[in-house]
Amino acid sequence: MINLCLFGAGRIGAIHAANVSQHPDVQIKFVVDVNQTAAEQFAKQYGATVTDANTALADTTVTGVIIASSTDTHADLMIRSARAGKTIFCEKPIDLNIERVKECLKVIDDFQVACALGFNRRFDPQFNQLHYQLQQGKIGELQMVSITSRDPSPPPAHILPATGGLFRDMMIHDLDMARWLLDEEPVEVFASASCLIDPAIGELGDVDTAMVVLKTASGKLCQISNSRQAVYGYDQRIEVFGSKGMLQANNNTATNLSFSGEQGVITEKPLHFFLERYADAYKAELDNFIETIRGTTNPLANQQDGLKALMLADAALESATTGKRITIN
């Protein structure tokens, strides 16, 4: 039996717990949350025990931790888990401060624990298949990547500052996909952004609409289009273009029903948001983490990926703010 400790009994923690329950030989032994009530309800539902971080990390039967608590606790819990020798799964971002992220990575490195980072989209069956075919040379030499990523609606404006803003909270996923698909580090970043949806977002110094262009050393180009509000649902598409053709990953829908009526032919909107769109990705991500604990594989996205995506996000933010193209070393 593999015993896990879950930090954070919220919505994303519940997804991971449900996926763990599909594995007969894995269980969430401990759940830790500052909200005692939430922790207890959670513990009851999933047969776990409520405890504190020290106790959980001191338990030698616990081999892995899932960090799904608030962003400001990630780095601390990762460091403590690494020191306790646990295999780590952490939701992105590690931290919003690059220096803090580097400190955290040093400890993980020193204690040589495996660390998976929650870039769940890499596990989406469709994007995963696209990546696989790209690696297989289906489109020849990759030349351009286009990522469209739009949320159905913005988060409440008041929580935006804590998230780090559009580039570090939302686009960071797309920047990770860009790095993964380009298979080469971007060396130049240009961003242009606006507040076109909700003035309250702009008043907080954030943006809700953004476009980015990345370039790698060999000249590959990538463009990203972000919006906080697509009224037709969660728009998640990727297009990779190369010397032998193009692969496109399109939106997923609940069904393939179509209705032909006087207005035209109507098909379904994309699945509503990330919980629906990436349900399979969350499952596969957790499978990958469990296999990592078993020592049979490595994380598909790790702490270094977390650092590099954040660096790109910071560069994009700087570019959008200064109007300058930013060079990455």
Place this chain on the structure above:
Amino acid sequence: MINLCLFGAGRIGAIHAANVSQHPDVQIKFVVDVNQTAAEQFAKQYGATVTDANTALADTTVTGVIIASSTDTHADLMIRSARAGKTIFCEKPIDLNIERVKECLKVIDDFQVACALGFNRRFDPQFNQLHYQLQQGKIGELQMVSITSRDPSPPPAHILPATGGLFRDMMIHDLDMARWLLDEEPVEVFASASCLIDPAIGELGDVDTAMVVLKTASGKLCQISNSRQAVYGYDQRIEVFGSKGMLQANNNTATNLSFSGEQGVITEKPLHFFLERYADAYKAELDNFIETIRGTTNPLANQQDGLKALMLADAALESATTGKRITIN
């Protein structure tokens, strides 16, 4: 805890067992199979006990049975289960002999047990949604139904006689869908069929390609197109047409990836066969059965549906054989 007895430890039994395991308060207590080795392996995997039918049916803690054994055992097990007061789930068909089916239904009626029949397609999320929208009046008055149903490859010819042939084994699913969607009993059946794929099928007196036209008393029309071999995969489409428009349920694919290359734009084939295409339907079907045991709902397809679909299949077979349109009373 709801305790079930599973008759038949084969492929379809395994699907039901896996779906049962998603329900924390339901378990397969007993598994019964003429193949002792298969039964034991199965019991081990799902934590069940191997036993015989008498013992299982005599156990008062068992409230439901899943009959997934060979077709010739269905009616007998249904009758014995009904007499033992169990809620029944049985794979289709009840029996290939109409008189035997009627005997069986009489017992179920006498003992007033609920009985679900495995017309899994009614539970397919897409077809279910199509049916719902049809009932809601989305296309106004229904006028025509078109069902395309083609297997990726024929079963081994030698097992065909035991299945009852194309009409009673394969088209019976489409005839059930026709009844369900038409919401009115067909009163006329015409069938035309050929052996175009494998002469061995013809030598056994069966066909591999068939078209059927149904008509209801109010004049609604339905056409069915069947083939035992679509090289591009399991082709399962439904189109309903009415006074206000048309609804089409299209094939499901593994992903929505498309590749644009020198040959054209290539998207994925339909999911390979029924295990993939109807995975969600099998889950929903079992949920419906469990809710039936709990007394909170009724079977979406019951024993009467089994009888009526078989009567249509027999009529289609007679029409294809005689060249005459058959009238159903």
Place this chain on the structure above:
Amino acid sequence: MINLCLFGAGRIGAIHAANVSQHPDVQIKFVVDVNQTAAEQFAKQYGATVTDANTALADTTVTGVIIASSTDTHADLMIRSARAGKTIFCEKPIDLNIERVKECLKVIDDFQVACALGFNRRFDPQFNQLHYQLQQGKIGELQMVSITSRDPSPPPAHILPATGGLFRDMMIHDLDMARWLLDEEPVEVFASASCLIDPAIGELGDVDTAMVVLKTASGKLCQISNSRQAVYGYDQRIEVFGSKGMLQANNNTATNLSFSGEQGVITEKPLHFFLERYADAYKAELDNFIETIRGTTNPLANQQDGLKALMLADAALESATTGKRITIN
């Protein structure tokens, strides 16, 4: 210069005249119509001369005739044109009476003139390409054909008797496509039909909704679905299925625009009706006729095709009326 005589200055005559005007060395020299005003207006627009049939057919510079007048005049004009040695293009049907059609064909045969019949769909670029790929063996051995053919709205009920009804006016096009695609004569016809759209149609002894199954001697099957009213537009689809795959010809739309909004993803309805849908087919049909006059090709659809399609239409009507499958000799 090729000189033509056009019989019938109506809507379909205007289409042919416009297409003729694209050929710099072909002209409509004479136009003949019982409605003198229509004929004169037409003559003015297209630079033709109004005359009567005798004069036109006696003019030795006229080498071809286009018969686009009312159905009851077709056979007479064909016979007179054949006797005058003209190459004939005639809108379908030749006549609604099979015996009269045979008389007409005998004269054409005796005078050995080439005769094209207006089965315009054979010239539709999409259906033509489908036929070509079928002939090239793209789907291997053909096994099944499915034709969906639905008008946007029924003609005024009072004109229905003159048209010969749904089978001989509307489905005759689909029966011709079936013959052309099957590349083998149907030997069995079954039809089922209803009046579901407009009771006035039923009162005139006609139907507005019909399904047909055809079978050839080698066992190939074909199904046709007809409706006089598809509220989403002119629904013209063909699917051919064989041992190596399936070809589908889908509806044409004005543009490939799609709108994603709160209701879903909306694309355009099919083109409204035959004038829009088959505009290119009418052009290609006339090109074929002009090449026939020049002696460089033969009609893609000729008088024999007209006879055989009418025989199938009559058989379908008989089947729908009697409920019996009809055998064609």
Place this chain on the structure above:
Amino acid sequence: MINLCLFGAGRIGAIHAANVSQHPDVQIKFVVDVNQTAAEQFAKQYGATVTDANTALADTTVTGVIIASSTDTHADLMIRSARAGKTIFCEKPIDLNIERVKECLKVIDDFQVACALGFNRRFDPQFNQLHYQLQQGKIGELQMVSITSRDPSPPPAHILPATGGLFRDMMIHDLDMARWLLDEEPVEVFASASCLIDPAIGELGDVDTAMVVLKTASGKLCQISNSRQAVYGYDQRIEVFGSKGMLQANNNTATNLSFSGEQGVITEKPLHFFLERYADAYKAELDNFIETIRGTTNPLANQQDGLKALMLADAALESATTGKRITIN
């Protein structure tokens, strides 16, 4: 009769001549080309007379000129035509030198002649409809535009210098579309470009792959993706996104045929290149020019549009060269 003079008897001149021939009351009276043989052949085919520019422009019966000669002759011919009081249609670009363009525009302004510029894509039925729906408020407030524009194969490298390179030859069309759709001038331009397809292009100082981001004063964003070689054909797509949804213009194909086989479901590639893709646009563009001569409408794209698109192209080139975002005054 409207008499036109055509400058340039090449491929694009032939398209305009063919479209002129559809108008019974318009003719190409004169054709002027430095290649006397080409001019004579052309004159013969279209019933025109070969002459020189002076003679043609001095002819008072000539009211319009079509300038389809080489780029370096455009400005001179426009100036001379303006002075002669002719209505002008000129292929883009006016000139590759901004100062020369301004000189030219001044003359057109002084002589108050109407001038149409060959931004043919504005006339594409699909893009035109997209623009119309955008103007009608179909997607609410416009926020983002995405233009994908890829050629099937690069022009011969040796002609590239004369064209002005990717930004001024190819992307200028997309920059014009951007201006037209944004309905507001871009004030910032950022470009990133590479030579990834053919090193010979790079050796000439040009690029073959480029991405651009534009921003307007109100914060609307636009991204453009260009490639000189899409092996699957001419990829011409536009997506506009706003507060109430998204409109997408997709590629056009020769037919809507699909083939389902063992490899998947294959549909047609986009139409091969601009002659096929924009055939209807060229027709509509010429209709617009003829209506402009008649005084019943104004050019949909005029000389000012030519100047502004060139300014954006120059800015994009400067940005790609310097790595800086360029501000447009």
